[in-house]
Amino acid sequence: MFSTFGTLATALYLSLASGQEQFLASVPVPHGVDAVNFTKLFAPEHVFKEAWAEKSWNGLTTFAGSTPLRCFGSDAETPYDVAVLGAPFDTATSFRPGARFGPNGIRQGARRLGVSRINVPMKIRVSDHLDVVDCGDVPMVFIDNKVALRQLELANKMVLKKTDARSSGGTSLAKDGKFHPRVLTLGGDHTITLPLLRGVADVYGPVSVIHFDSHIDTWKPRAWEEGPWLPGEEVPVTHGSYFWYAHNEGLLAANNSNIHVGIRGALNSWEDYDNDYDVGFIISHADELEDIGWKGVVKKIRDAVGDNPVYISLDIDVIDPGMAPATGTPEIGGITTREIKKILQGLSGLKIVGADIVEVAPGYDTQDEITQITAANIGWDILALMAKAPLTA
Ligand SMILES: [Mn+2]
Numbered sequence: 210m211f212s213t214f215g216t217l218a219t220a221l222y223l224s225l226a227s228g229q230e231q232f233l234a235s236v237p238v239p240h241g242v243d244a245v246n247f248t249k250l251f252a253p254e255h256v257f258k259e260a261w262a263e264k265s266w267n268g269l270t271t272f273a274g275s276t277p278l279r280c281f282g283s284d285a286e287t288p289y290d291v292a293v294l295g296a297p298f299d300t301a302t303s304f305r306p307g308a309r310f311g312p313n314g315i316r317q318g319a320r321r322l323g324v325s326r327i328n329v330p331m332k333i334r335v336s337d338h339l340d341v342v343d344c345g346d347v348p349m350v351f352i353d354n355k356v357a358l359r360q361l362e363l364a365n366k367m368v369l370k371k372t373d374a375r376s377s378g379g380t381s382l383a384k385d386g387k388f389h390p391r392v393l394t395l396g397g398d399h400t401i402t403l404p405l406l407r408g409v410a411d412v413y414g415p416v417s418v419i420h421f422d423s424h425i426d427t428w429k430p431r432a433w434e435e436g437p438w439l440p441g442e443e444v445p446v447t448h449g450s451y452f453w454y455a456h457n458e459g460l461l462a463a464n465n466s467n468i469h470v471g472i473r474g475a476l477n478s479w480e481d482y483d484n485d486y487d488v489g490f491i492i493s494h495a496d497e498l499e500d501i502g503w504k505g506v507v508k509k510i511r512d513a514v515g516d517n518p519v520y521i522s523l524d525i526d527v528i529d530p531g532m533a534p535a536t537g538t539p540e541i542g543g544i545t546t547r548e549i550k551k552i553l554q555g556l557s558g559l560k561i562v563g564a565d566i567v568e569v570a571p572g573y574d575t576q577d578e579i580t581q582i583t584a585a586n587i588g589w590d591i592l593a594l595m596a597k598a599p600l601t602a
Pocket of ligand 1: 424527568
């Protein structure tokens with residue numbers, strides 16, 4: 210009933226707006242509703258609030274129907290618990306670019322989800338616990354990666370230094386003893402995780418990272434002597450080396466308390482794994498799901514991170530390219546969407562201080578937006594995990 214009503218109302222609204230008032234007379238009015246009510250219902254104070262107006266295909270597309278906010282402008286003082294940030298950046302990628310369009314692709318994939326709808330497997334309604342807002346995309350320049358990553362770092366830190374909307378009481382995990390908002394970032398290529406980790410480590414100290422990916426991303430950058438850069442110049446970070454930098458900056462928790470899940474990418478040498486261990490990770494390979502199942506993988510993750518503050522970083526290429534083809538560096542033999550949901554459910558209770566979903570490149574997606582829908586659902590599940598566990602010590 211609502212959709213017929215909505216379509217009719219839209220036609221009437223448009224006709225009113227264009228001054229074709231005589232059109233009104235020719236349109237049959239649904240019983241009990243007159244034309245005056247239509248214009249009333251379209252008043253700005255109703256448009257984004259009334260149930261009939263919040264159809265998944267109309268209105269302003271934010272992540273899972275979260276509240277749109279000018280977080281760095283006129284709404285900077287508004288409190289909230291979780292900020293969704295878009296990071297439209299793909300100029301440090303090694304193969305197919307396109308992830309700069311990821312944030313809006315993931316929002317598009319999230320149109321049927323809602324922060325105020327019940328996540329059935331997670332058994333929770335996020336909005337009962339958290340005020341989630343969508344801050345839109347952080348401006349990131351495309352001509353200088355250092356500047357772009359710095360822009361994201363500053364935006365993320367601006368959000369993190371705020372006080373949250375619904376402090377849960379108890380002792381905060383944060384070093385300053387206060388409760389701060391959490392950030393769910395929509396990438397963007399994976400390089401963005403470095404500036405984001407700088408933000409959370411600033412607030413909580415070194416964090417345990419649960420890294421879902423088909424690649425380890427801990428590669429040691431080649432020395433400048435081997436590269437094209439000028440003597441003395443810092444070797445630029447890429448979407449394959451940001452964890453190496455994060456470790457060197459002291460952002461990661463101690464060895465063995467960070468974990469890669471879903472790994473299957475090729476290596477240049479077995480020494481890459483020695484280096485990976487030195488950066489602080491243990492590995493759960495994608496094949497392991499066949500041997501120990503999702504429960505075994507969950508156990509391995511929980512054993513690794515313990516009670517530490519946890520940051521989740523998920524490269525969409527962890528999912529099999531049959532289910533998530535739209536990404537820069539696809540690898541076959543990945544995790545299914547059902548498996549990732551079970552693994553995420555298994556992380557219930559962990560203190561998730563922040564998260565990102567990266568490497569979604571909508572240009573390579575199928576017309577039915579399968580990758581964007583997958584990424585969006587993973588983000589929705591991560592919000593559920595945040596809602597389940599307040600950041601108390
Ligand atoms: Mn990857």
